[in-house]
Amino acid sequence: MELVREVGGGIYLIDTFMGGVQAFTAVYLVAGKKACMLVDAGPSTGVDNVLKGLRVLGVDLEDVKYVLLTHVHLDHAGGTGHLLERLPRAVALVREGMEAVLVDPSRLMDSARRALGPIFEMYGEMRLVSPERVTGVGEATLELGERMIRVIPTPGHSRSHLCALDLVTSTLFCGDSLGIFLADEGKVLPVTPPPDFDLVEQRATLEKLAATGFRRACFSHFGWTAHGTELVSMSLRALERMVEEVRRGMAKEMDPREIAEGIMRLLGVHTPYGEFMFRDMSLVSVKGIMRYLS
Numbered sequence: 001m002e003l004v005r006e007v008g009g010g011i012y013l014i015d016t017f018m019g020g021v022q023a024f025t026a027v028y029l030v031a032g033k034k035a036c037m038l039v040d041a042g043p044s045t046g047v048d049n050v051l052k053g054l055r056v057l058g059v060d061l062e063d064v065k066y067v068l069l070t071h072v073h074l075d076h077a078g079g080t081g082h083l084l085e086r087l088p089r090a091v092a093l094v095r096e097g098m099e100a101v102l103v104d105p106s107r108l109m110d111s112a113r114r115a116l117g118p119i120f121e122m123y124g125e126m127r128l129v130s131p132e133r134v135t136g137v138g139e140a141t142l143e144l145g146e147r148m149i150r151v152i153p154t155p156g157h158s159r160s161h162l163c164a165l166d167l168v169t170s171t172l173f174c175g176d177s178l179g180i181f182l183a184d185e186g187k188v189l190p191v192t193p194p195p196d197f198d199l200v201e202q203r204a205t206l207e208k209l210a211a212t213g214f215r216r217a218c219f220s221h222f223g224w225t226a227h228g229t230e231l232v233s234m235s236l237r238a239l240e241r242m243v244e245e246v247r248r249g250m251a252k253e254m255d256p257r258e259i260a261e262g263i264m265r266l267l268g269v270h271t272p273y274g275e276f277m278f279r280d281m282s283l284v285s286v287k288g289i290m291r292y293l294s
């Protein structure tokens with residue numbers, strides 16, 4: 001099991017091993033000379049692995065300045081409270097308007113428990129974050145020693161979604177905005193969960209990301225690629241096909257599970273995560289599109 005991988009240019013991937021699954025959910029470390037940033041906190045159940053990763057990399061916990069949350073889903077932001085207890089100077093950055101969710105995560109936890117059912121255990125309980133350690137951001141530029149990081153609001157997958165672009169290496173931390181990256185297949189699989197997924201916003205987000213001209217993408221799920229903006233057109237093409245299939249399936253009153261299976265066949269996706277992704281992830285995406293369309 002590989003805990004830490006070097007992306008290059010002072011960027012490192014730490015595997016959270018969420019739910020014991022390796023190479024599925026990543027947290028990134030962006031290291032400047034005097035300050036570091038984490039992109040995402042990972043789930044509560046992955047915090048120990050993130051801390052272990054920082055230790056392996058020789059990071060002084062006092063140097064971590066920001067924990068930038070790409071969005072407030074449990075696999076990305078669930079561990080924030082636990083992590084901040086160990087990072088004495090870090091501030092969590094979240095899309096403005098979402099601060100309260102971290103300060104009092106009880107509603108998010110309730111809805112996640114309902115939506116996720118038995119797999120909720122994979123994510124774990126969130127811990128409260130004190131209000132002075134959360135800052136809301138929109139379009140922003142962060143300074144990290146000699147590095148400049150551009151924060152870009154990217155609603156679509158979730159209303160609270162943010163991406164970060166490291167201007168030094170032209171690396172985009174895309175969270176879930178482009179989908180799940182399947183390195184072995186060279187594909188991206190869009191993820192469109194309820195209740196937030198919005199097709200119009202997602203199209204605008206993809207356009208905005210293409211316009212940045214990024215040259216490398218770091219995916220939360222999972223890994224990185226030197227492919228740049230062609231990933232955007234790949235994601236958009238797959239998304240349009242998914243929406244079309246859901247539209248057709250809804251007209252025929254098909255079972256969402258059947259629609260999900262059809263989409264995976266159509267896109268020719270064979271995931272390394274096996275049943276888990278077929279059964280849960282693709283079905284969640286279908287339900288998000290159904291909700292958007294109805």
Ligand SMILES: [Zn+2]
Nearest residue numbers: 073075176220
């Ligand atoms: Zn995710």
